[in-house]
Amino acid sequence: MRRSLILASAVTALGLLTACGADGGGSDAGSGKTTLSVAALEGGYGRDMYTQVIQAYEAKHPDVDVQLQISKSIEDEITPNMKAGRFPDVVVLGQGRKAALTETLIKDKALEDLTPVLQAKVPGEDKTVGGKLIDGIVGNLNTNPYGDGKTYTMPMYYAPTGLFYNKGLFDQKGWKVPATWDEMFALGETAKKDGISLFTYPTAGYLDSYFFALLADVGGEQFYTDVMTYKQGVWQTPQARQALDLTTKLLKYAAPTTVGYANEQDFTKNQQSILDNKTLFMPNGTWIVGEMKDAPRADGFAWGLTPLPAVTAGGKRYIATSVESVWVPSGARNKDAAKEFVAYLYSDEAAKIFAKANAIQPIQGIASSLTEENAEFYQVYEDASVTALVGGFASTAPVEGVDIKATLFDTANSIISGDKTGDQWQAALDDASEKLRQAGS
Numbered sequence: 001m002r003r004s005l006i007l008a009s010a011v012t013a014l015g016l017l018t019a020c021g022a023d024g025g026g027s028d029a030g031s032g033k034t035t036l037s038v039a040a041l042e043g044g045y046g047r048d049m050y051t052q053v054i055q056a057y058e059a060k061h062p063d064v065d066v067q068l069q070i071s072k073s074i075e076d077e078i079t080p081n082m083k084a085g086r087f088p089d090v091v092v093l094g095q096g097r098k099a100a101l102t103e104t105l106i107k108d109k110a111l112e113d114l115t116p117v118l119q120a121k122v123p124g125e126d127k128t129v130g131g132k133l134i135d136g137i138v139g140n141l142n143t144n145p146y147g148d149g150k151t152y153t154m155p156m157y158y159a160p161t162g163l164f165y166n167k168g169l170f171d172q173k174g175w176k177v178p179a180t181w182d183e184m185f186a187l188g189e190t191a192k193k194d195g196i197s198l199f200t201y202p203t204a205g206y207l208d209s210y211f212f213a214l215l216a217d218v219g220g221e222q223f224y225t226d227v228m229t230y231k232q233g234v235w236q237t238p239q240a241r242q243a244l245d246l247t248t249k250l251l252k253y254a255a256p257t258t259v260g261y262a263n264e265q266d267f268t269k270n271q272q273s274i275l276d277n278k279t280l281f282m283p284n285g286t287w288i289v290g291e292m293k294d295a296p297r298a299d300g301f302a303w304g305l306t307p308l309p310a311v312t313a314g315g316k317r318y319i320a321t322s323v324e325s326v327w328v329p330s331g332a333r334n335k336d337a338a339k340e341f342v343a344y345l346y347s348d349e350a351a352k353i354f355a356k357a358n359a360i361q362p363i364q365g366i367a368s369s370l371t372e373e374n375a376e377f378y379q380v381y382e383d384a385s386v387t388a389l390v391g392g393f394a395s396t397a398p399v400e401g402v403d404i405k406a407t408l409f410d411t412a413n414s415i416i417s418g419d420k421t422g423d424q425w426q427a428a429l430d431d432a433s434e435k436l437r438q439a440g441s
Helices: 048-060 074-083 101-107 115-119 167-173 181-193 204-228 238-251 267-275 335-344 348-356 372-382 404-417 422-440
Strands: 033-041 064-071 090-092 154-166 197-199 279-285 303-306 317-327 386-389
Touching: 033 048, 033 074, 033 335, 048 064, 048 348, 064 074, 064 335, 074 101, 090 335, 101 317, 115 335, 154 167, 154 204, 154 267, 154 372, 167 303, 181 197, 181 238, 197 238, 204 238, 204 279, 204 317, 204 386, 204 404, 238 404, 238 422, 267 279, 303 372, 372 386, 404 422
Parallel strands: 033 064, 033 090, 197 279, 317 386
Antiparallel strands: 090 317, 154 279, 154 303, 154 317
16 A cells, blocks of 8 residues: 655646447447446455445446456456457556556556546536545646646545654643654654654655655655656755755654564564654554554554654645556547546545545545544645645666665665765665666666
């Protein structure tokens, strides 16, 4: 689930949704119905929600027969047919999976342009799909992979990732959640007097959401995109150095057990330090609640989530966001019907069904319909000063010995231990970025 994306310019919708046609290759000549094939990954949200949404859709569209194919390894099931030219009409499958099916179709330019869906009205409602989505969730390199202003993957479910903390402890101590980095470091000094560390992370890989947000906070959307797309010299800029310097300073306040536990076997011990009031903040996602639901905790414990502190007082803040996607293959037989079905997935009716399974869609105002704990997490998007950040490093041809994510995230362990300096960190990132830039050109 832990993915983040790249913010670019906002999408401009290019057209209106074409009405669903009843003829064509997917039409059932005997019944007069259009057969719409939907393939979906069976993830942590389960399969029942898809069945219920399809039943609700068919009740309003008696001329459409929706056939669902759902599996925990959906790529393995649909890829052979796709190679033979038999494509699903709609696919619910995000990026970042080992099979990389979505990424492969993006590279092959084999996805349908869904920009018209953004301007289309949600079936049965007055609002357009784009008008219902939260700011920043489309118009990035995840949804608009070619930088041509067109949307090819639509954001389906999303989860905020930021700094998690114990609200109960802050209430007990009378502390305020820091709004700026100066306040953050001042709190670090205050907490130190009580034997509490300011910061930890489960493993260094969890710093993805931290760094993606920080880079945008420091330099804005364009700078963030420059970093993610390996612009020449980007890691030599003052903004890049500022991000590394802030992080180096923060890591001086890290819990002393952080590096020792930052591995796949012991990472929950770092998470436990938040529950035990030994540490104040850690980067994570909303799944932490379920992951630690049976763990012991301090009296009065309550999960809280905050974006990173602003670089300047009152400045814009970004929150990295994990997103799943829905898309239509270019080879789909019923593209018009597929687009109308995709638009329906953002209806209030469908969103309510999805939300019951904790599959939260990036729709404005959805926080008001969630459980109390979930609602507090998603209310971060209701803050006008906070923007969703979606995406990650652009893919290139592989370069032997180069893993820029490992260089950016894992070096934090060496900064804490004192084995590396900020200068070395910056130089290594500059070298890795340049090699990837050349590989991508």
